[in-house]
Amino acid sequence: SNYSKRREPWMFDDETLEAAKKIIKFRYSIIPYIFSLAYEYSKEGIPLMRPRFWYEPDNLDETSFYLGKSLLAFPILKPTASKIKIKLPKGEWFDLYKEEIVSGIIERDASYDYIPVFQKHGSIVPMNLENLIFNFLPGENCSFVYYDENEENPDEWIKINFICEKDGNEVKISWKYEGSYLEKYKTLKFRVCTAHGIFLYEEDIGKGFLTIKI
16 A cells, blocks of 8 residues: 555664564464464364463453463563563463573563563473474473374374373373374474473373473
């Protein structure tokens, strides 16, 4: 249209372009999680974006929101803001941008190349389309349904049902899978995020479980 200003990232200055690239790259990294949520929506009608009161009945905040049940986002809404104060629900959370465990009330710089997004303790989030890895934050018992299909043949699909159970300082992640789309899924990679560091594990899909000491 002759009346609308073009908004493509490359129409702005280099700093804005680099910020846009970083945000787009982050969104792309959680596409496996978003795709699984879309599958859940198609089966159960549960929306991808969910208000805080969905999981916190007394929280009527309208500026932050859950993406699925495992991610909590705090958009920076004021262009002039230099800081943002974030009050997280009880428990440990993993800052997906800064890759660190946080809890309680924290403060972040309100830079426009950063969106505060936190993964809930006791959750599994699949990430990185090209090199799939399941980001796991130990905590309470949890479950997650992962879904993927072959873009060239939707009749080839895979669904993996994960369950994680905590017993003292040991966590067991178990899974069962359905479907014939196994080309990319001979092994499953896990990134376990704790206050003591980030640890990588890999297990054959046929084994069906992984035991981790935390």
